[in-house]
Amino acid sequence: MKKMKLAVIGNGMAGIRTLEELLKLAPELYDITVFGAEPYPNYNRILLSPVLAGEQTVDEIILNGLDWYAENGIRLHLGKTVSRIDRVKRQVITTDGIVQEYDRLLIATGSSPFILPIPGKDLPGVITYRDIHDTECMIEAAKNYRNAVVIGGGLLGLEAANGLKLRGMDVTVIHLAAWLLERQLDPVAAGLLQQSLEAKGLQFRLGAQTSELLANDAGTRVSAVRCQDGSETPADLVVMAAGIRPNTSLAEAAGLACQRGILVNDTLQTYDPRIYAVGECVSHRGMAYGLVAPLFEQAKVCANHLAFMGIGRYTGSVTSTKLKVTGVDLFSAGAFMGGEGMEEITLSDPVGGVYKKLVLKDDHLVGACLYGDTADGTWYFKLLREGRKIAELRDTLMFGESNIGDVGHEGHNKAMAMADTDEVCGCNGISKGTIVKAIQEQGLFTLEDVRKCTKASGSCGSCTGLVEQILMNVLGTDYSDTPTKKALCGCTDHSHDEVRKSIREHHLLSQQDVRQFMEWRTPNGCASCRPALNYYLISTWPHEAADDPQSRFINERAHANIQKDGSYSVVPRMWGGLTNPAELRRIADVAEKFNVPTVKITGGQRIDLLGIRKEDLPAVWKDLDMPSGHAYGKSIRTVKTCVGDEHCRFGTQSSMKMGVDLEKMLFGMYSPHKVKLAVSGCPRNCAEAGIKDVGVIGVDSGWEIYVAGNGGIKTEVAQYLCKVRTDDEVKEYSGAFLQLYREEGWYLERTVHYVSRVGMEVIRQRIVNDAEGRRALFERLLFALRGAPDPWKAQEAAGVDWKQFQSVRLATSAEGALS
Amino acid sequence: MSLVETRETWIAVLALEDIPMPGARVLEGAAIGPVAIFRTEDQSVFALRDRCPHKGGPLSQGIVHGHRVTCPLHGWNIALDSGEAVAPDVGCAKQLSVMVENGQVYLSKAELAGVP
Numbered sequence: 029m030k031k032m033k034l035a036v037i038g039n040g041m042a043g044i045r046t047l048e049e050l051l052k053l054a055p056e057l058y059d060i061t062v063f064g065a066e067p068y069p070n071y072n073r074i075l076l077s078p079v080l081a082g083e084q085t086v087d088e089i090i091l092n093g094l095d096w097y098a099e100n101g102i103r104l105h106l107g108k109t110v111s112r113i114d115r116v117k118r119q120v121i122t123t124d125g126i127v128q129e130y131d132r133l134l135i136a137t138g139s140s141p142f143i144l145p146i147p148g149k150d151l152p153g154v155i156t157y158r159d160i161h162d163t164e165c166m167i168e169a170a171k172n173y174r175n176a177v178v179i180g181g182g183l184l185g186l187e188a189a190n191g192l193k194l195r196g197m198d199v200t201v202i203h204l205a206a207w208l209l210e211r212q213l214d215p216v217a218a219g220l221l222q223q224s225l226e227a228k229g230l231q232f233r234l235g236a237q238t239s240e241l242l243a244n245d246a247g248t249r250v251s252a253v254r255c256q257d258g259s260e261t262p263a264d265l266v267v268m269a270a271g272i273r274p275n276t277s278l279a280e281a282a283g284l285a286c287q288r289g290i291l292v293n294d295t296l297q298t299y300d301p302r303i304y305a306v307g308e309c310v311s312h313r314g315m316a317y318g319l320v321a322p323l324f325e326q327a328k329v330c331a332n333h334l335a336f337m338g339i340g341r342y343t344g345s346v347t348s349t350k351l352k353v354t355g356v357d358l359f360s361a362g363a364f365m366g367g368e369g370m371e372e373i374t375l376s377d378p379v380g381g382v383y384k385k386l387v388l389k390d391d392h393l394v395g396a397c398l399y400g401d402t403a404d405g406t407w408y409f410k411l412l413r414e415g416r417k418i419a420e421l422r423d424t425l426m427f428g429e430s431n432i433g434d435v436g437h438e439g440h441n442k443a444m445a446m447a448d449t450d451e452v453c454g455c456n457g458i459s460k461g462t463i464v465k466a467i468q469e470q471g472l473f474t475l476e477d478v479r480k481c482t483k484a485s486g487s488c489g490s491c492t493g494l495v496e497q498i499l500m501n502v503l504g505t506d507y508s509d510t511p512t513k514k515a516l517c518g519c520t521d522h523s524h525d526e527v528r529k530s531i532r533e534h535h536l537l538s539q540q541d542v543r544q545f546m547e548w549r550t551p552n553g554c555a556s557c558r559p560a561l562n563y564y565l566i567s568t569w570p571h572e573a574a575d576d577p578q579s580r581f582i583n584e585r586a587h588a589n590i591q592k593d594g595s596y597s598v599v600p601r602m603w604g605g606l607t608n609p610a611e612l613r614r615i616a617d618v619a620e621k622f623n624v625p626t627v628k629i630t631g632g633q634r635i636d637l638l639g640i641r642k643e644d645l646p647a648v649w650k651d652l653d654m655p656s657g658h659a660y661g662k663s664i665r666t667v668k669t670c671v672g673d674e675h676c677r678f679g680t681q682s683s684m685k686m687g688v689d690l691e692k693m694l695f696g697m698y699s700p701h702k703v704k705l706a707v708s709g710c711p712r713n714c715a716e717a718g719i720k721d722v723g724v725i726g727v728d729s730g731w732e733i734y735v736a737g738n739g740g741i742k743t744e745v746a747q748y749l750c751k752v753r754t755d756d757e758v759k760e761y762s763g764a765f766l767q768l769y770r771e772e773g774w775y776l777e778r779t780v781h782y783v784s785r786v787g788m789e790v791i792r793q794r795i796v797n798d799a800e801g802r803r804a805l806f807e808r809l810l811f812a813l814r815g816a817p818d819p820w821k822a823q824e825a826a827g828v829d830w831k832q833f834q835s836v837r838l839a840t841s842a843e844g845a846l847s
Numbered sequence: 848m849s850l851v852e853t854r855e856t857w858i859a860v861l862a863l864e865d866i867p868m869p870g871a872r873v874l875e876g877a878a879i880g881p882v883a884i885f886r887t888e889d890q891s892v893f894a895l896r897d898r899c900p901h902k903g904g905p906l907s908q909g910i911v912h913g914h915r916v917t918c919p920l921h922g923w924n925i926a927l928d929s930g931e932a933v934a935p936d937v938g939c940a941k942q943l944s945v946m947v948e949n950g951q952v953y954l955s956k957a958e959l960a961g962v963p
Contacts, residue, residue, distance in 0.1 A: 036894060480935050552888045555910040555917030556925070578870045582919040590919050594905040666928040829867055836861050838876035838959065 035120050037110045037278065039064025042323040043136030043308025044092060049068045049331030050405025051100055057335060059101045061128050063120070066159055066225050067107040069094050074320060076163050078695050080191030086160055091736060115280035115300055132302055132334060135290060139273040139318070143268055143641040144179065148241025153250040154266045155513070157188045160476035165830060170195035173264030176200040177201075177253045178725065181208040189230055192265070192417050196394035200231040200261050202238055202253065202298045204270070212349045216376065217383050217399040221273070224356055224381065225567035236282065241266055274316055289316045294341040296330035306330050313344050321345065321473060321503070348409045356381075359405035362395035362412050364650065370394065375426050384426060391419045396776045403426035406495075406500045420787055429493070452498065453484040455490045460498060469503045476498065517556035524560070524774035525653050533566050537573045539565065553579075562774035563662065563698060577829050583660035588645055596645060597638040599659035600652050601695075604669045604687030604707075605633030618651045629738075629785055631705060632666030634659065643835045649820040655695070656820040663698045664705075664778070667691040668716065672709030672726065683709035686755060690724075694766070695760055696816025697809075700773035703766060704739075713807040718746050721769075723764045727751070731758045735765050735791065736783035744780045746786050763796050764802040767809035857946055857953035860884065863892065867870065869911035871896050877959040883907035883944060884952060885927050887914055893927040894945045894954055900925075900938025 034815040036043050040060055047060065064070075068090070075089040079799075097104040105126065112121045113133065120128050137541040141156035141372040143149055153173075155165050169176070170192055178189040181203030189199045201208075207218035222232055238558035244251035252260045274744050285291045285443055286298045296304050296312075304324045308318055308535030314552025317323060322345035348361035364371050366387045375384045381399070387395035392415055396408040407429040411418060418425055436622075466472055466482045469749075475496055485495045519560065520652070537543050539561045543553060553561065558579035562572040565573035572595040577585045587594035601614070615635055619627050621636045626638040634657055640648055649656075659665060669687030675678030687707040697703070705782065717723025717740035723746045725732045730753040737746025749765065768791070773782040783791055795802050862888035866872050866886040874882040881897035885907045891914065897907045904920030914927045930942035948951040 104898070406868065481939070550913055552912055554915075555922065556911045558910055558912060578867050579910065581910065590901070590905075590908060592904075592920065644910070831865060831867075832872070835873050836865075836872055838874060 030291070032131040033129055034058035034060045034132045034134065035128050036062045036134045036136060036306070037113075037120060037138035037612070038138055038309075039066065039068075039070055039104070039106070039525045040136060040307065041070070041091070042138070042318065044070040045324055045327040046134060046136065046306050046334070047100075047102070049328050050334050053331060053337060054335035055100075059102075061120065061130075062097070062102055063105045063108050063110050063128075063291045065107065068160055069097065069104070069106070071160065075161070076157075077187040077191060078704075079160075080163050080166055080188065082191075083196050090684045091221045096561070110278060113278060114304075115282055115305075116300065128845075130302070132304065134277055134330070135305040135309060135335070136307045137278060137309045139272040139274045141268055142271040142273050144238060144270055146238060146240055147267075148243060148250060150243055151243055151250040152248060153264060154241060154268065155270050156186055158272075160561050161313050166192060166265070167195065169265040170197050174198055175200075175262045176265040176267065177261055177263035178252070178269055179203075179826065180269035180271065181205070181232070181234070182211070182269060182271070183395070185267070185451060186225070187266045190225075192267075193228065193230055194791070196233075197265070199229075200233060200263075202233045202236050202255065202261070204235070204237055206235050208234070209358070211360060213399070214365055214385060214397050216385070217358065217360075217397050218662050220378060220381065220383055220399050221356060221358070222499060223378075225493075227315040233259075235762035238830065261522050272308070272318065273684045274311070276309060278304070279309070287311055294343060295333045296342060297333065303337075304330050304334065317345060319345075324471075324473060327788050329770065339704040348405065356396075357400060357402040359398040359402035359408075360396065360403070361409050362393075363389075363393040364397035366395065373426050374625055386425060388418070388422075393418050393425070403497070406497050417787065420789060424594075429653055436734065446735060452494055453482075453486075456483040456486065456707075458482050459611060463495060464502050465501060466668075472499070475501065490536070496578065502726075505643070517554055519543075519554055519557050520546060522546050527561070528564055528568070528772075531568050535569070537565065537569055539576065539579065545793070549797075563775050564781060567812070569696065571814075574604060575827050584662070585829065586642060586645065586832065587635075587656060588640070588642075589660045591638065593639075594642075596634050596641045596642055596658075598640055598645070598648055598652070598827040599630065599634050599636045599657035601657040602634055602654075603691050604667055604684050606669075606684060606688065607635075614652055614654070618648055621651065622648055630659070630666075632659075632775065633668050634666060643833050645823045646833050648829070654820075655818050658696075661698065662701050663690070664695070664702055666696075668704070668706040668720070670710075670714035670811060671705075676709060679709040679726070680707045680728045681731065682716065682723075683707040683726055684725060684729075685713075686726075686758060689755065690759065690762065693763065693810075694813065696818070697766070697770075697813055699766065701777050705762070706738075719743060720746060722746075722765060724758055724762065729753065731755075733758065733761050733765075735762075736779045736788075738778055738780040740778075749792065760806045763790065764805035765771065767805040767812075768794060769806075770809070782785055850874055856955060856957070856961070857917060858956050859951050860954050862953055863947055863952055866952070871907040871909075871911060871916070873907035874954070878960060879961040881905070881907070882884070883916075883961070884905065884945070884953065885911055885916060886902050886909060887927065889925075892940075892945050892952055894943040895925070895927065896941040896943070899923055899931055901936065906940060923938075924958055946950050 070092040072089045072091050075084060078084040108122045110120050111123045115436040118130050141158050155162055176192045176197040176203045178185045181201050189201050190219050193199045201205055207215045208222055238253055239256045240254040241250050242252040242254055250263055250266050253263045254260045260347045269801050276286040278291050279290045280286045290298055290305040290309055292298055292305050292310050292312050296306055298305050307323050325345060329340045332340045370387050370389045373386045382400040385397045393411045412418045445458045452460050452461050453596055454456055454615060463482055463484050470481055472478050472481060478484055485492045514522055514523055516527055517594055530546055536545060542561055559581055562576050562579040568574050583589050588598050590596055619637060622644050624637045624639055628636045630636050667687040667690050669683045670681030673681055690705055703721045705716040705722045709714040710724045713725055717725050717738040723734040723737055732751045733749045734746035735749045738744040753762055769779050769782055817827035823830055851918055860874050868886045869888045871883050871885045883895050883897040885893045895906055897905050899906055899918040901923045904918040906918055906925060907912050908919045909916040915924050917924050923936050924932055925940055930940040933936040943958045944955045
């Protein structure tokens, strides 16, 4: 079969990235021809600055060498400029007469530096800064001349100036605006940057408009730059870095609609359906992007449509800027300049070289500009994109994420200080170096990519923040944030909240209903969404929606904890951590009868029997004759207690009784994640109630209730909820809080993360202030738990699949028959 | 397939309805070790050695979804129709032939014995 022909105009990062993505999807679909005006294969344009500065060579920044084109059967025309697109005949024609036909055309012509229309612009010694050729010209000039002027104090201009300075030239930057990098920095940060650059010997003329470039006496080369105020600056080399313009002339001449860029829709298609365009030459929804991350997102979508898969839309990118200009870290995002109706919080330490400005509007962070210390850039950008209310954080916002307490999965700010050998992901043993290498070599741009590729942060997730920071540090501006709205799993684009809402509002009662109603992409879900949906259904519609054991993780299906060798552990319930000689005797008998290899006291004041075979579980439960301890479930686990006033000379309250009552009340409660309680009889708090989901501490006049503590992955101290007088109030308040968490928490979200997501204010409002709401929550909890069956005793009522415990053995006669 | 051939090549291991759907049962006592027998929601039946290629986890205890099972130990996904781990993980759990007739699941005697 004859292949379709794909022609690509432009051999830069966007065009070739699109081909890479396309080859991954449909390697055999097209006969591909690439035209590149430069005589080099695809290289990393971002790294031209290190080349100019003498830190890297041209060879080192090549992304795809000539052999890559050959291996993939791509015809490559280097140093050939396309002069015309004939849309009727479907041909592209080069200046030297090569004619290439196409079925699909991809335009990735990039952008060109803007040349100021002033006298002398064509003199020898006047160049732009865009490609390898320009870079080589500058390196050459630095060897023979002394004075350089860079017109434009943007990122490119400053990089050129820095490079030329390092190569020994005297450099002056002439900039039209009143401060440097005016699109990325506010005047204060720019002032600090300017000072640090001046200290390195660069000179600046700000607010200056160039009017003319003067030639030397012989008229053979530029010799000076004249500004509108009449002043002259000597210059043997002039670099124009005053902005870029998308290269649209070819597309315009072919009659394609252009408007400050080639107009494309969300599939990167131009007005001619056979022609696609990506990269800096494109205008999408009125935006032209000059950063790599958006271009790569475009490439991904475009390739998908070129491959006839037709999935995916490019809907634009939110960008932040993280720059490293000559060793100084800068970060800005959003409305960092501030403005009407906005407030600013600033921290300025000019001597220490640190400046931070946060812009707030109506309790939201809307902009940030950081100079010198950008470690919290990721976090601010996240707050900004998520539009989270920051009223509670306001006091400490400026001091960064680590100062609001390491809230479990949010990570901390040490990515930059870490050595390559330092471990980032403790679960999977992944070091920083491994992650950095994967990001660089495999071209990863999102947290999800890194997770898939390296496993880092894929298990317990506590290093997620750290991995995000590493990503951002490695990629700088090219970092793509994970989307704000988190899809429940790969089977759907809907978020946890959206799924819960639909189940509630449309009275959905089965997973099949949910998947159909919400247009799941898979027929029966995956290992992530099946347990989540099952929980959402049974927690929203107790006694109505049927539990599906086949959607539960093995521990909840077998009602015991699976161990690494496939055996199970059994933890019988001991209400409030209390037991008696008869129970202990039975436990000892079971341990002997079933040859239990390990018997251990748990952290939750229980006894764990480890190493039991699955088929022995029913007999073990029967012999124990104790209730299920639910140590295996996303459910109520334990209520830990201290001795309290029954024996303790300091005790003020009956903590054991309170603990037993709470545990009996909550028996059989499934929840988004495991739930642990503790009750202490006095403020000495021997039951460690400060690190529990609900912690109750007895005081002389009643009980204090604390919520959302965590002793696990990241220790998090529980927050004070309220003080109550009676035992019944303890039950009502803590029950209502747990019901709120059950109704609104996301599956696998611990209380600490739930509360940090919605804010402690909301919790207080709904549990403490709203008495009616609290009682309603408490009643719903009691209703849901009414008659909760014990899976170790009432298998049928609890819906336990009993057959799983009967082993199926191969008939021995059959084995004999074989031989 | 004739009855005679069935008797000689295949061995009945359990009734189809004894396998939860979607879910699995484990067959003990074969020379090659435990075998996981899966039944998916589209009524397909698959058999794999009950050992995850990652760290030997019992695949029979995992959550079954589509034509895949997720290992209960570390969450690797294994394709039931090939035994191959789903990318980016790499590895393979040996797949066994299955025949279902009159509600009865049969496995190959030779494969259970590990005869190549």
